[in-house]
Structure formats: C-alpha cells, structure tokens
Amino acid sequence: MSTPLEKPQIISHIQKGLNYTVFDSKWIPCSAKFVCMGNFARGTGVIQIYEVQQGEVQLIKEIEKAKPFKCGTFGATSLQKRHLATGDFGGNLNIWNLEAPEIPVYSVKAHTEIVNTIDGVGGLGIGDGAPEIVTGSRDGTVKVWDPRQKDTPVANMEPIEGETKRDCWTVAFGNACNDQDRCVCAGYDNGDIKLFDLRNMSVRWETNIKNGVCCVEFDRKDINMNKLVATSLEGKFHVFDMRTQHPTKGFASVSEKAHKSTVWQARHLPQNRDIFMTAGGAGSLHLWKYEYPAQRSKKDADGIEMGVAGSASLLQNVTLSTQPIASLDWSPDKQGLCVCSAFDQTVRVLIVTKLNRV
Amino acid sequence: MPLIVKDYSWTQTEALVYINVPLKGVTVGKVDIFSTDEYLKVNFPPFLFEVILYAPIDDNKSVAKIGNGVVIFTLYKKEESIWENLALMNVDKETLQEKREHAVLKAQEKAVADAEAKAIKKREDEKYALETMMKLEDEERKRIEEKKEWERRRATEELELWKEKQRKEEEEKKAQQRREIQKLENEKKKKNETKTHSKSVPECPRKRTMTKTGKSEEISLPAPRSAGNIKIQFTPRVFPTALRESRVAEEEAWLKKQADARRAVNVDVSELKDLKEEERNPDWLKEKGKKLFATQNYLAAVNAYNLAIQLNHKLPILYLNRAACHLKLRNLHKAIEDSSKALDLLTPPVADNADARAKAHIRRGTAFCELELYAEGLQDYQAALKIDPLNETIHADAEKIREIIQGTVPDS
Numbered sequence: 001m002s003t004p005l006e007k008p009q010i011i012s013h014i015q016k017g018l019n020y021t022v023f024d025s026k027w028i029p030c031s032a033k034f035v036c037m038g039n040f041a042r043g044t045g046v047i048q049i050y051e052v053q054q055g056e057v058q059l060i061k062e063i064e065k066a067k068p069f070k071c072g073t074f075g076a077t078s079l080q081k082r083h084l085a086t087g088d089f090g091g092n093l094n095i096w097n098l099e100a101p102e103i104p105v106y107s108v109k110a111h112t113e114i115v116n117t118i119d120g121v122g123g124l125g126i127g128d129g130a131p132e133i134v135t136g137s138r139d140g141t142v143k144v145w146d147p148r149q150k151d152t153p154v155a156n157m158e159p160i161e162g163e164t165k166r167d168c169w170t171v172a173f174g175n176a177c178n179d180q181d182r183c184v185c186a187g188y189d190n191g192d193i194k195l196f197d198l199r200n201m202s203v204r205w206e207t208n209i210k211n212g213v214c215c216v217e218f219d220r221k222d223i224n225m226n227k228l229v230a231t232s233l234e235g236k237f238h239v240f241d242m243r244t245q246h247p248t249k250g251f252a253s254v255s256e257k258a259h260k261s262t263v264w265q266a267r268h269l270p271q272n273r274d275i276f277m278t279a280g281g282a283g284s285l286h287l288w289k290y291e292y293p294a295q296r297s298k299k300d301a302d303g304i305e306m307g308v309a310g311s312a313s314l315l316q317n318v319t320l321s322t323q324p325i326a327s328l329d330w331s332p333d334k335q336g337l338c339v340c341s342a343f344d345q346t347v348r349v350l351i352v353t354k355l356n357r358v
Numbered sequence: 359m360p361l362i363v364k365d366y367s368w369t370q371t372e373a374l375v376y377i378n379v380p381l382k383g384v385t386v387g388k389v390d391i392f393s394t395d396e397y398l399k400v401n402f403p404p405f406l407f408e409v410i411l412y413a414p415i416d417d418n419k420s421v422a423k424i425g426n427g428v429v430i431f432t433l434y435k436k437e438e439s440i441w442e443n444l445a446l447m448n449v450d451k452e453t454l455q456e457k458r459e460h461a462v463l464k465a466q467e468k469a470v471a472d473a474e475a476k477a478i479k480k481r482e483d484e485k486y487a488l489e490t491m492m493k494l495e496d497e498e499r500k501r502i503e504e505k506k507e508w509e510r511r512r513a514t515e516e517l518e519l520w521k522e523k524q525r526k527e528e529e530e531k532k533a534q535q536r537r538e539i540q541k542l543e544n545e546k547k548k549k550n551e552t553k554t555h556s557k558s559v560p561e562c563p564r565k566r567t568m569t570k571t572g573k574s575e576e577i578s579l580p581a582p583r584s585a586g587n588i589k590i591q592f593t594p595r596v597f598p599t600a601l602r603e604s605r606v607a608e609e610e611a612w613l614k615k616q617a618d619a620r621r622a623v624n625v626d627v628s629e630l631k632d633l634k635e636e637e638r639n640p641d642w643l644k645e646k647g648k649k650l651f652a653t654q655n656y657l658a659a660v661n662a663y664n665l666a667i668q669l670n671h672k673l674p675i676l677y678l679n680r681a682a683c684h685l686k687l688r689n690l691h692k693a694i695e696d697s698s699k700a701l702d703l704l705t706p707p708v709a710d711n712a713d714a715r716a717k718a719h720i721r722r723g724t725a726f727c728e729l730e731l732y733a734e735g736l737q738d739y740q741a742a743l744k745i746d747p748l749n750e751t752i753h754a755d756a757e758k759i760r761e762i763i764q765g766t767v768p769d770s
Binding site for chain 1: 589593
C-alpha cells in the first residue's frame with residue numbers, strides 16, 4: 001500500500017576508501033565516531049577511529065598492533081569507559097582503552113586459532129548482570145570471559161574428546177533479562193546452531209540449518225528471548241521465534257532466500273526490534289520487517305505448546321559494492337544511521353530514512 | 359513510333375506561360391509528365407508531346423493540371439520576358455538529342471537530391487525526438503537525485519545538531535562535577551580544621567564525593583560467574599569445508615564411491631592360494647609398491663600394484679601410482695591408460711580428491727609429451743593448473759610445452 005516514495009530509502013551518505021582490509025566496524029556509543037578494525041597488507045593489525053563531520057569522515061586516530069584484528073565489540077563496557085574488546089588472528093582477546101591504546105586493559109590468549117567472532121553483554125547501561133564477553137574460534141570452542149577475571153574463561157563450550165572440531169563462525173548473547181539469566185547462541189560452519197544456557201551450564205537447544213551459519217543475532221540482548229535471526233551460506237536466513245520451545249521440535253522458524261549469495265550479516269535496528277538489515281556477498285543490503293502471526297503459539301497434536309513463526313517482508317534493498325559487505329552496525333543513538341564495511345576496502349556510512357513510519 | 363502532338367495551344371504573360379495539351383481521349387492514368395527547367399515532355403501512348411522551351415522555367419514552382427481531356431501547364435519563367443516562341447526553333451536533331459539527355463540527367467540529379475534531402479530531414483527529426491527523450495529522462499534523474507541529496511543534507515544536519523547537543527551535555531556535566539568537587543573540597547577543609555586527628559575521617563567525605571558526583575562505577579555488579587564447562591557434539595561431517603546445500607549431492611556420491619571401493623572385492627581363491635595373508639590386502643600391497651618405487655625397483659612395483667588391482671579394481675590411488683611406475687619405465691601408453699583410469703574413478707570432482715586429480719593430470723600430461731603429443735599434454739597440464747593454480751612446477755612445465763609447440767608449428 002506504500003508508494004515508492006513512502007518506503008524507507010537506503011542512502012549512501014559517506015564513502016571512505018581505506019588502505020587495508022577491514023573486517024569489522026562499530027559505532028562508539030554516545031558519539032558520532034566509529035572504529036574500523038582490520039589487517040594491513042604488511043600483516044599487522046589496525047584500529048582506526050573516524051568521526052562523522054559535515055559530509056565526510058575524519059580520521060581521528062590510528063592504532064597499529066602486531067596481529068590483525070578480526071572482530072570487536074563495545075557490548076561489555078560501561079558508557080563512561082567505552083573500551084573496545086577485540087579478537088585477533090592469533091586467538092587473543094584484548095580490551096583496549098582507545099584513549100591510551102599502548103597497553104590493553106585486559107588481555108588473554110583466548111583460543112589456539114583465530115577468533116572469528118565476539119559479542120559483549122552487560123555494558124552500555126543495557127541489561128542487568130555482570131559484563132561478559134563471548135568469543136568463538138576456528139578451534140571449535142566458544143568461551144565466555146569476564147573482564148574482572150584473568151586468564152580463565154567463566155564458561156567454555158568445547159567439543160567432547162576425540163570429536164573432530166568444526167569452526168565456530170558466529171556467537172551472540174541473548175536472554176539477559178536479569179542478573180542470573182544469560183544465553184549464548186553459537187553458529188558453526190557445518191550448519192549447527194547451538195543455544196547454551198549459562199545459568200544451568202547446559203545446551204538448551206540445537207539444530208542444523210543445512211548450510212554453514214554466518215551470523216546469529218537476537219533481536220534484543222536484554223529481554224526474554226524473543227527472536228533469533230540466523231544467516232547462512234547459499235543466500236538463506238532463518239528467523240526463529242524464541243518464545244515457545246517445543247521439547248522435540250524446538251523453535252518455530254521462517255526462512256527466506258535473499259541476496260543470491262552468502263548472507264554475511266544480520267543486524268536488528270536498536271530502536272525497533274522487528275526491523276533488521278541483512279548484508280550479502282554480492283555487496284547488497286536488504287531491509288526486512290518481521291510481522292508476527294495472529295497467534296504466536298498453538299497446541300500441537302499432543303497438546304504441547306509450540307511456536308508459530310511469522311513472516312519477513314522486504315522493505316528495501318540496495319547494492320553498494322561488488323564485494324561482500326562483511327560488517328554492519330546500527331548507531332544506537334541516531335535511528336537509521338549505520339556504518340558498514342566491505343571487502344573492497346571501503347567503509348560506508350548509510351542513512352536509512354522513514355524508519356519511524358514503517 | 360509515337361504520334362507527335364502538334365495541336366497544342368499556349369499563352370503567356372510576363373512571368374507565366376500557359377500550355378494547353380489536348381489528351382485526345384487517353385485516360386488520365388496513362389499520362390506521364392517529365393519536365394526539367396528547359397524541357398517538357400508529356401507521354402500518353404500512343405501520343406507524345408515534347409518541347410524544348412525558349413527560356414528556362416522554374417521547375418519547382420510550376421504546376422500541371424490533368425483533367426477534362428487536357429493537360430494545362432502553368433510554368434513560371436525564370437526571367438521575366440516575352441517569349442517569341444514556346445519552343446526553341448532551329449534545333450537540329452543532335453541538339454535536340456543532347457537537350458533531351460541533358461534534361462534526363464538533370465531530372466535524375468534532382469531525384470537524387472530530393473531523396474537525400476528527405477533522408478536528412480528524417481534523421482534530423484529522429485535526432486530531435488531522441489534529444490527530447492534524453493532531456494526528459496535527465497530531468498527525471500535529476501529530480502530523484504535532488505530528493506536523495508535533500509534527505510542526505512537533512513540527515514547530516516540532524517547529526518550535527520545531535521553532536522552539538524552531546525557536546526554541550528558533556529560540558530555541562532563536567533562543569534557540574536567540577537562544582538560539586540569544589541563544594542566538597544571546601545566542606546572537607548572545614549571538617550579537617552575541626553578534627554585534626556583521626557585519619558579515617560577524611561576517607562568518608564571522599565567516598566561520599568564519589569557517589570555524589572554520580573560516577574556510580576560499581577553499583578554492585580554481580581561477581582563473576584563460577585566457571586563452567588559444556589561439552590558439545592557436532593553434527594557429523596566428513597569434509598573439512600563448510601556445509602553447503604548445493605554441494606551435498608556431489609559429496610554424497612563421492613563418499614559412497616569411496617565406501618564401495620574400500621569393501622573387499624571377491625577374490626578368486628584358487629588362483630591366489632599361494633599368497634600370504636598380508637599379500638591379499640590391497641593397502642599392504644600399495645605400501646609395498648610405494649617402497650619399491652622409492653628404491654627405483656619399478657618392475658617389482660608394477661607387479662605389486664597389478665596384484666593389488668586384481669584384488670580391488672576400484673581404488674583410484676593404485677592406478678595413479680602404477681601410472682607413475684610406467685612413466686619411469688617409459689611404458690608411456692600404459693601410463694596414459696592408468697592415469698585415465700584413475701581420473702575416471704576420481705569422479706565426482708570434490709575438494710577431497712583434488713590432489714589426486716592434479717597428479718593424474720600431470721602424469722598423463724608428461725606421458726603425452728614424451729610421446730610428442732604436445733597438444734594433448736598441454737591440455738592435461740592446463741587441467742592440472744585449474745585444480746592447483748599455485749603450483750610453480752606445473753606452470754614452468756606448461757610454459758615449456760607451449761614453447762615446444764610454438765617451436766614445432768612453423769616447421770611443419
């Protein structure tokens with residue numbers, strides 16, 4: 001029913017070509033600055049801080065370190081400190097104070113192989129409970145760290161002895177609705193998705209989506225689990241309704257095919273948890289809206305509650321690049337502002353308009 | 359022979375000439391008029407009327423009206439004068455002929471010129487249409503761009519405003535903190551003046567300062583979680599690569615083949631009764647063959663592989679290794695046969711058997727080149743390169759073969 005001019009538009013506001021491969025970009029909370037993390041051609045790691053000024057980005061600071069950086073998050077720090085937690089190619093987890101980056105605030109050799117993915121919870125005034133960081137690595141393990149505890153993880157999800165390990169490609173925190181509850185969701189390259197409950201230290205749910213899992217994200221970390229988006233290879237993503245768990249069938253889901261290539265990222269809008277953007281391997285971005293079904297749960301043949309999945313509708317799409325867009329981050333302060341980085345060594349600041357009218 | 363019409367009539371003024379030619383009952387459709395500036399001909403079989411005009415007329419302006427049994431010409435003179443006669447008198451046959459031909463030529467030229475003019479006009483029209491279309495589309499595009507620009511500018515302004523607000527808030531907060539610290543410092547000073555001893559007292563106001571300024575760092579964060587360990591199991595997967603739906607069918611087919619090949623094949627017991635237990639195992643024979651190859655005992659290696667293949671003719675690695683032995687023994691045809699058999703068994707092509715396939719191609723390529731079948735050899739090397747593009751030796755060898763081919767071609 002919306003005319004073409006009423007749909008949200010994705011506008012590329014600023015483009016900046018970089019001289020290194022950039023793997024991740026994140027907004028610094030409560031500011032108009034963002035960080036880019038990556039890998040110089042000479043094999044060293046780099047963190048750059050940019051500020052959006054007028055119609056351009058200005059480089060504020062550049063930090064070079066020995067190992068290339070793969071991923072980073074601000075999720076576990078307080079709003080005053082704003083420390084960046086990073087995972088690098090050597091398997092180390094470091095937390096940096098960007099004002100004084102010579103020595104990390106916290107450092108540990110988290111994994112034996114590259115840290116593919118990282119997420120943080122408990123900081124930024126979002127949610128209750130201890131600040132924690134989870135990392136997933138190519139060595140098949142997922143570890144949860146507390147920045148106040150040195151050297152040992154507070155939780156370690158590892159394969160049984162003798163089991164061949166699969167690469168963990170993505171992790172996400174969720175269900176952090178009070179001090180005790182926490183869940184970690186991990187996606188692996190053989191299509192496994194596992195949901196770990198940190199309160200009970202057990203696997204709460206696992207499933208296999210038949211394609212390597214590139215990204216998992218809960219729509220909100222700090223509420224009772226509501227929705228989980230899992231994106232994968234072969235251009236598919238699944239949206240799971242996490243409110244009702246059936247003992248055998250697990251969670252209900254709806255899946256969509258998009259991008260015609262690997263879907264690298266899915267990110268929910270911080271201001272509206274039913275809108276999310278997916279980034280594809282052909283350099284395209286799709287903006288989706290999830291619609292809930294009339295009844296979110298129903299009784300199956302045996303009278304046990306099971307969930308009902310809704311539907312995802314495409315609001316807008318745009319192609320920005322020919323290379324995969326590897327990272328995407330919405331600004332928590334300004335609705336519609338997001339930064340994305342692609343493997344064509346550019347970082348782009350985008351504006352998505354009319355999101356309040358969706 | 360057409361009948362010449364002579365009973366025409368004509369009148370003139372200073373600028374015009376009127377000629378009246380009776381049609382003598384011929385239908386209008388059969389009348390053909392041919393005219394140039396100096397020559398006029400009306401052909402209505404079986405009659406013919408032609409006249410070389412006294413002076414030139416303007417052919418484009420003149421008109422001819424056919425109807426009512428007559429053709430009436432209204433000719434505009436080029437020069438205003440009174441003609442003595444309609445036609446040029448005293449013309450001999452030759453001049454007449456000349457004039458006729460000249461007239462025809464002129465008419466042709468005129469026709470060509472007309473056609474050209476028409477074509478040019480058509481092109482002009484098309485160009486004009488195209489240009490207007492392009493202009494319309496440009497305008498449309500500009501409109502959309504402007505809308506986008508406007509949105510972008512609006513968003514930038516909002517961003518800048520918000521940044522300003524942030525900055526102001528930051529400054530205010532800092533100022534407030536400073537003020538509070540000042541206030542408490544003063545209070546502390548007063549307190550210190552009254553209580554000169556007891557070191558513990560100064561501690562308390564400081565603590566209160568901390569909480570008052572709102573730097574509530576540790577609003578009692580829960581203790582770090584007690585360490586836990588969760589053991590997990592993965593959905594089994596043979597290949598080290600990531601799972602892709604589109605590749606599942608191929609992978610299944612390859613795995614099934616491998617499984618079939620590993621199952622022991624029925625052996626004809628009578629023939630091989632004298633074999634020891636271990637010699638009946640194709641894997642053991644393969645290892646033996648490898649060792650013999652390493653010590654350069656190629657004939658014995660071939661024997662070992664022969665026996666292994668007799669026991670199990672579905673293992674591609676046996677053919678591959680036997681091909682290598684044959685190469686060393688210069689049994690080139692056998693080497694080609696074995697490499698081909700190995701490649702056949704190595705379908706479908708998955709990442710698992712890439713190495714083996716590359717080796718098979720290289721060995722077959724070498725055999726071809728030794729037989730001087732360079733074209734086939736090059737094909738095989740290129741196939742090997744496709745599988746393993748980073749291998750320097752394959753590149754170097756492929757280059758050598760190309761040079762040999764180019765070297766031999768001019769000779770033949």
